[in-house]
Amino acid sequence: MSARVLMVQGCTSDAGKSALVTALCRWLRRRGVAVAPFKPQNMALNSAVAADGGEIGRAQAVQAQAAGLAPHTDFNPILLKPNSDTGAQVIVHGRAVANLDARAYHDYKRTAMAAVLASHARLCERFQAVVVEGAGSPAEINLRDRDIANMGYAEAVDCPVVLIADIDRGGVFAHLVGTLALLSHRERARVVGFVINRFRGDIALLQPGLDWLERETGKPVLGVLPYLHGLHLEAEDALPRAAAAKAGARLRVAVPALPRISNHNDFDALRAHPQVDCRFVGPGETPPACDLIVLPGSKSTRADLDWLRRHGWGEAIARHLRYGGRVIGICGGLQMLGRAVHDPHGIEGEPGSSAGLGWLELETTLEPHKQLRNVRGRFAFDDESATVAGYEIHCGVSRGPALQRPALRFDDGRDDGALSADGQVLGTYLHGLFDQPQALAALLRWAGLEGAEPLDLGALREAGIERLADAVEAHLDTARLARWFGLEDAACTA
Known part of the structure; x- marks a missing residue:
């Protein structure tokens, strides 16, 4: 088996990469595709223990749930856990190997890339599809040398890239066009489409901007995902945004x-x-x-x-x-x-x-x-x-x-x-x-708190994953997605 691979990269941190990978994993699973999530390098202090006994980013454990899988260290071969402003514990295939400062880790990236490509190869042998999450932004040009988290990985495995941007932050067209402008010619050619995330309002008012974006870049807008109020999905690392005080709290x-x-x-x-x-x-x-x-x-x-x-x-x-x-x-x-x-x-x-x-x-x-x-x-x-x-x-x-x-x-x-x-x-x-x-x-x-109302966090998480997959079904170009994953001519059995 040789998997179809698609990578999701973001214009910024918290653009929606983790959520879109989660959604695509569930969307593919619904269609009987044996799919695995993958994040080459994750920097996060939220982690989980995988079924094979190692440590991975918490977001990849949730993505594994979306794919119907037990978490595995191959889903996140490199995990960086910051322990200061300039250093981090380096975890490779689930095990801590060193504490390195930023400069030392930069030198270590050749070794880290070998671990990334080994996990990638194993997943491609076991699954029909691999949905990959980038880290931060591919436009961080100071990190381009020896990159293993974004375009460096995509170039190494020769996979297409979808670029996602968060419209709720403002400046979404500048984010997308600016990110493309900072990529090399080969990297720009690798971007096969855009997804705009967290939109609220009248889509008709956004359409002229979408048309301009497609004319300006020559890249298709694959869809606009709505702002999903009340969505429960674990944050990858950053503390969740503050919410208003609950009026009925006891x-x-x-x-x-x-x-x-x-x-x-x-x-x-x-x-x-x-x-x-x-x-x-x-x-x-x-x-x-x-x-x-x-x-x-x-x-x-x-x-x-x-x-x-x-x-x-x-x-x-x-x-x-x-x-x-x-x-x-x-x-x-x-x-x-x-x-x-x-x-x-x-x-x-x-x-x-x-x-x-x-x-x-x-x-x-x-x-x-x-x-x-x-x-x-x-x-x-x-x-x-x-x-x-x-x-x-x-x-x-x-x-x-x-x-x-x-x-x-x-x-x-x-x-x-x-x-x-x-x-x-x-x-x-x-x-x-x-x-x-x-x-x-x-x-x-x-x-x-006596007589507390019951709450099942696992059920909430599962419902959140389903909502994300529903949003993909309703708002993205699923026909194009299906072609990328070979669904029109592949026998898709889990």
């Missing part, structure tokens, strides 16, 4: 927006719940009065712990607990709630130790081997029938008497996390803590 949740926050998709269920007002609180904002504070995961736990203190969260948490509030720490947040965090090997920065917030009797040491697991289990307190499921991604090993009162019991026989003796502070290494309906209900009840 539980207020505050999450500090740490500089190196990781896996903030942990809070998607809380943000989606109609009775919960969940807010990310950034620098310069006073920690608000609330019912529940959740400390999220972090790629740089000690640095983010210092950030918490500098922005008043130490005092805010103490006051919050004094008035009966509840606190949860997830992964790095669990480590921050302990007595100390030690990094003797300099895994996340300069070697050293930092005092924790001191609400749980445990200490954490960061160790070179990263623990990656998909897990299932139950709560060890309150409602022990409530099931949890998610994944662990952490270098820290926590030890101390607090762990004798665990928060969770996993099906593999391990206990996880801790619950304080007064029942107000909970810590866990489990990402996805709120995702299962029973677990969400139990945690909301623990935090003070």
Whole structure:
């Protein structure tokens, strides 16, 4: 089998590349095509544990769901997890191999490209179609040399490219024409069409611009995707845009927006719940009065712990607990709630130790081997029938008497996390803590919301994927898409 490959590149970050790849994967799956998603290089702190035990970008796990597949490290062979403004942990085929600054990684790209092409070849052998997501913009001319994320990859595998732009940002025609202008002649020839994303209004008023764009560039507009209000799809990396306060909210949740926050998709269920007002609180904002504070995961736990203190969260948490509030720490947040965090090997920065917030009797040491697991289990307190499921991604090993009162019991026989003796502070290494309906209900009840409305995050995600595929069906040139993927003359069986 030799797959048909189509790449989606964007004029900007957050133009809609991830969403369009997700939509195309589901659209092809509906037609019986064996399709796989692919992102050669992803820079993100939202990650997932694949079925083969490695780590990939969270967006590729969602795209795998759209394609009806278990996540696999070949779907995202290079993952960069920033741990400073100039450096990142480099993950190749699911495993961390180095911490490199930008210049060193530029030199490493030849090795990274070999890993990308190896994954590409394996996918092309296994699937009928591969839908590829670029990164950032192909017009970042300073990154053109040794590029593996956009046109460098497209040139290496000789695949067509669709360019998507976000009209909701404004300047959509400038984005598209300007991006083309900054490409080489060969790269421009590789672009086979445009998609305009997040349009709201009267399409008739946009049509003159679409006609001009096609005349000016000689490229077809494949369609205009509408702004899908209320769409639930996990953000690839950037924090979701702030929403208006929920008028009917009965539980207020505050999450500090740490500089190196990781896996903030942990809070998607809380943000989606109609009775919960969940807010990310950034620098310069006073920690608000609330019912529940959740400390999220972090790629740089000690640095983010210092950030918490500098922005008043130490005092805010103490006051919050004094008035009966509840606190949860997830992964790095669990480590921050302990007595100390030690990094003797300099895994996340300069070697050293930092005092924790001191609400749980445990200490954490960061160790070179990263623990990656998909897990299932139950709560060890309150409602022990409530099931949890998610994944662990952490270098820290926590030890101390607090762990004798665990928060969770996993099906593999391990206990996880801790619950304080007064029942107000909970810590866990489990990402996805709120995702299962029973677990969400139990945690909301623990935090003070009795009789919470049920919410199934998995069902919401699936409905979002279906909406995206419906939008492709209704608003894109599916006849042209079908020809690119060889559907008119291929026997498409999954």
